[in-house]
Amino acid sequence: QVKPVESGGGLVQAGGSLRLSCAASARTFSGYTMGWFRQALEKEREFVAAISSSGGRYYSDSVKGRFTIARDNAKNTVYLQLNSLKPEDTAVYYCATRTRPYAVQDPANYAYWGQGTQVTVSS
Numbered sequence: 001q002v003k004p005v006e007s008g009g010g011l012v013q014a015g016g017s018l019r020l021s022c023a024a025s026a027r028t029f030s031g032y033t034m035g036w037f038r039q040a041l042e043k044e045r046e047f048v049a050a051i052s053s054s055g056g057r058y059y060s061d062s063v064k065g066r067f068t069i070a071r072d073n074a075k076n077t078v079y080l081q082l083n084s085l086k087p088e089d090t091a092v093y094y095c096a097t098r099t100r101p102y103a104v105q106d107p108a109n110y111a112y113w114g115q116g117t118q119v120t121v122s123s
Helices: none
Strands: 005-007 010-013 018-023 034-039 046-051 057-059 067-072 077-082 091-098 117-122
Touching: 005 091, 018 034, 018 091, 018 117, 034 077, 046 067, 046 077, 057 067, 077 091
Parallel strands: 010 117
Antiparallel strands: 005 018, 018 077, 034 046, 034 091, 046 057, 067 077, 091 117
């Protein structure tokens, strides 16, 4: 298995919470920065959050203070805690491995994308 597997999405009311998980293989996880992106219908894929192998965290302005990224290196898993959800957070959420040492927010610098998990926030 090379591609990660995301889980934890679902339907939630505005103001609610979800916890997403991304289980990756050791080969594409250990020592790498892992990122979460999302893509809403008819929109481009956008950066959400990333975490380096040493725990450094990066967030987009739109989710800062509401979402928290974490990783468990023993389980090759990265998590995204989504709090205070808004309808505009509705999207398919993907995780991926940063394989190029350039802008952490640019999806072009990532590989090994999963199938994604749908998050739908109702108003």
